[in-house]
Structures are given as C-alpha cells and as structure tokens.
Amino acid sequence: MKAAVFHKPGDISYDTVADPRIEQPGDVILRVTSTAICGSDLHILSGAVPQTTDMIMGHEFMGIVEEVGAEVKNLKRGDRVIVPFPIACGQCFFCNHGASPSCENSNYKHYGPNGDMMDQKGAALFGYTDLYGGYSGGQAEYVRVPYADISPRIIPDNLTDEQALFLTDIFPTGWSGIDWAQLKGGEVVAIFGSGPVGLMAQKAAWINGASRVIAIDPLDYRLEKARAVNNVDTLNPHKVDVVEAIREMTGGRGADVCVDAVGFEPERNFMDKVKQP
Template sequence: MRALTYHGQGDVRVDTHPDPRIEKPTDAIIRVTSTAICGSDLHLFDGYIAMMKAGDIIGHEPMGIVEEVGSAVKNIKKGDRVVVSFTISCGHCWFCEQTLYSMCDNSNPKPENAEAQMGHSPAAVYGYSHLLGGIPGGQAEFLRVPYADLGTIKIESDLPDEKVLFLSDIFPTGYMAAEQAQIVAGDTVAIWGCGPVGLFTMKSAWMMGAGRVIAIDQVPERLQMAREHCKVETIDFSKDDVLEKLKEMTGGRGPDRCIDAVGAESHASNMVAAAADTLKQTAHLQTDHPYVLQQAIMSCRKGGTLSIPGVYGSTATIPMGAAMNKGLTFKMGQTHVQRYLEPLLEKVNKGEIDLSFMITHTEPLENAPEMYKKFRDKEDGCIKVVLKP
C-alpha cells in the first residue's frame, strides 16, 4: 500500500509499505477513503514530539470501508463505512470504564517509553511516535484498527465523508475543550487559535451557552473564517497586545474561560520573548513554545478556567505564580473521543453543525508532502487539508 512516511524533521514522503493484516481478534482492517492532516501532525513534522523513527506511518484522522474483521469484532462487519477514533482504547481497563478513554492502560504496547517521560502511559494514538505506541497511522490506503468495536463508529447515512470525517478527532477535541472550560451560560470565552480545533471549539462554546466568544490569531484568512462561520469577535495578536485588548473588551475583568487551541508551536508577538525561548530550547531547558499558555494565564479572570486541548511535547515555562494566586483551574488532556462519537454524530445527522465548512484543500494522498509544507507555512489560504488515498 501507499502511505505517508516520516523520514526525519521536515521530511515526509509517500512510500510503499506492506498491507496491514489482522494481528489480534479485536482488530479490523479498513480501506481508507478520506484522511486529514491535523495541526498536531505538524508537531511531528517540525520535530517537537519525541521518539519518531524513520519509516513511521503518520496520520490519525481517517475513515473508510471495513475490509476485514477479527473473530472477536461484533459491532462492525465487512462493507461497513466507519470513522476511526484517533485515540486507541481497550474499553475494559479502569480508565476506559470511567470513560477516560485517552488514558487507557492497555492500548500502548510500549508503555515504558511514556512512563519514563510522563510517569504513566496514556492511550496509544495512531501515527504519533513510539512514545504513544508506534501504531501505524491513517494517512495510508489501508489501516489496522485495534479494539475496533470501541474505536470506530458506523456511518449509516449517505452523508459524504467530508461531513463526518472530523468525528475522528477535531470536532470531539473542540467539544471536549469547551466542555472542560466549564462554561456557564453568559460566560465570555477567549480561544487562542483559529485553526481547525479552535474553530470547532468556538462552535462548541456557543452550544454550551457562552454569551461571548473572542478568538485570537494573526492569520487573516483564519480570523475571517472565525468571524464568518463561528460568529465570534477577533483579536489579531500581531497588531494588538492581547492582555490589554482582552482587559479593554471585558471591562478590566478578563475572560471567564480561556482555551489554548494551539499547543507547542504557538508564535510570539514579542520578539524578545521568542529569542529567549529559542535560547532555552538550544540549552535543552525548554522544548515547547508556551506563548499562548503565558497569555491565557495572565489574561484569564481571577477564579477562571483554562482549558488546554493544544498538544505539548515536554517542558515549557509558564507563570505558575500568577495561576496560583489568581486561583485558576486547569483542565487538559487528549480527547476521550469514544465518549463523544454517538452524541456528536447525532448533532451532525440532525443538521445542527456542518463539519465540512473549514476544508480548504482536498488532494490525492500522493500530494501529502507538499500539503504538509503548505499547511505549516499557512500558504494558499490553507486551513484544513483532506487527503484521498
């Protein structure tokens, strides 16, 4: 099969690999019909995530047609059309029983790698380094799906792929981000990042009763999409001091809820801060860019909540004194996708949300290396890329 393959920092290529096969009775094989490039894939591409190896297959936002199932798979069968959750979860460990699916104890076949860095291992994730299992990803013609009964949701409507594909990751991720922000009716919610996760977080914040949503970015087409499709107010951080602007917009109090939908590769408007963090990276004192976290902590009102769906790889310096003295609540983590699949699919089927609004580029899988660069560099108005194997 053809699959997008990691060859080193900034170097991905479409190579030929053996077709996957059933390895355990709980596995399924799907023929991928659509798959997407996630913003967190760029963290792999740019070298922010540890333990990537040359030859790894990338991608964690796939859907397709079931080609084969293991003997223990009961919920899906050959020929079914399914969306695949990006987190891999067994369904029967203590964490899965609490619906904390992204913390599954059993799906990571190499837990010692994550334990050494994090203390405990979270769930495995498709195509996301050997820290999280080294499981081949979904930017490929075929995909092996472990724990297939829990890790897929059947699509029984005739909606096109583009209307349901993002149930795999970014719609549940945006929804959980808004949920973890603990939004109360009428709250002012500030969301850093107008990329795909940020846009779905904005939609979700409105669903949860936000009275006002403010989005922060610097890319004109992203800010425009946020205004037009998500009906939010915007701040261009390349033109305005975010902390001062948010104070001005909220009468000095600050937003009630702040959400970091960017993660490890946020950009600084203050070049002195950027240079200092680059020196920390060089000295191995810091591996992530924490500009959004720093701004969100300083901006959030006293007693507010900071939700973090943005992916971080390792170490970042943040104003913990401000967070503690302001009494902020932090909620974060990889998404418990399986918890949200059925209720969010119901919203899609009822027409409450159109998941396809953010797609700007649809390309053959063979064009993936070019599209990674275009997405990273924010060229050609690129906001979300769907690949067709």
C-alpha cells in the same frame, strides 16, 4: 499498498509498503476512503516529536471494514466507520470513567504519570510515533484498527465522508475544551488559537450557550476566517495587549472561560525557520 511514510524530519514520501493484517482477535482491517492531515503531524515532520524509524502517518481517517477479527462483535465486513484518533481498550479505569484518551493499555510501553519525556503519555495514537504506541496510521490505503469494538462508529449512508471526517479529531477536540469547562450559559469564552481546532471550539462555545466568544491568534488570515464562519470577536496579540483588551470588553472582569487551542510550536521565530529541515 501505498502510504505516506515518515523517514526522518523533513522527509515524508508516498511509498509502497506491506498491507496490514489482523494481529489480534479484536482487530479489523479498514480500507481508507478519506483521511486528513493534522497540524500536529507537523510536529513529527519538524522533529519536535521524535521518531527514529519509518512510520505510516495519519490519525484522522475513515473507511470501509474489509476484514474482521474473530472476537469483533460490533462491526462486520462492509460497515462504513469513522475512527477516533486515540486508541482505547474500553476496559481500564480511565476508559470506564469516560476518559479514553488516558487509556492505560493501548500505549503500555510509554504509559505513566512519571513526568519525564519518555513516560508521561496516555492512550496510543494512530500514526504518531513510538512514544504514542507505534501504531501505523491512516494516511494509507488500508490500516489495522485494534480494539475495534470500542471506538469506531458506523456512519449513516446519508452523510458524506466530508461531512463525517472532522469527527475523527478536529471537532471533538475543540468540543472537549468547551465541554470540560462546563458552561452553564452566558459565559464569555476566550479561545487562544484560531486554527482548525480553535474554530471548532468557537462553534462549540456558541452551541453550549456562550454570550460572547473571543478568538486570539497572531495570524490575521485565521482571525478573518473566525469572524467569517463563527461571528466571533478577534484579537491579535501583535497589535493589542490581549489581557487589557479582554478586560475592556468585559467591564473589567475578564473572560469566564479560557481555552488553549494552540498546543506547542505556536509561532515560529527566525531561528525556528533556519533549523527547519
């Protein structure tokens, strides 16, 4: 099959690789019909998230079930599904308490609360380095999906791939930031970062009853998009003191909820650009 393969920082190519196969009785093999590139893929491309061996990229994908492991109960050949990006076992403490991104079993080699670089991870992620489980990703013609009875969801025929694909990562990530804040209605919500996840968080804030949503980003084109699609207030930290501006916008009180939709590598300086592969 063909796949987008990471080789080293700055080097991803479209290669012919071996087809995936059923490895565990809970696996399915999915024929990928749509996939996306995530901003966090750039952390691998730049070398910020290290990977020393070749790896198939991609953690945002959906497709048609082609093969089914012997113990899979909820899916059958021909089902059209989306696949959330964390790989969850469905049986550990965190999976049983609604916190599947902290699954204890899917990334057992690097799971743990030790606080160091190598062992502070939660669940495995598709196509996101050996530190996150070493699973091949979905920027490929086919992909093996483990624990297939747990996370994949069947998509109704009346939804196109384009309508459903954001449910693999972008929308639920933005939604979670708002959901965890437990809005009651009427809150002022400040969202730092106005990329795709930030835009989804802005939508989620309105849906959950925010009275005002403020988007903060250093790139004007992102703020223009936020105003156009989400009708939010915007602040550029290169042009205003964000803290003082938010206080002024809220009668001195400040925001009720703040959401980080940036992650890391938020803005590259001159030296970051020089060292780019």
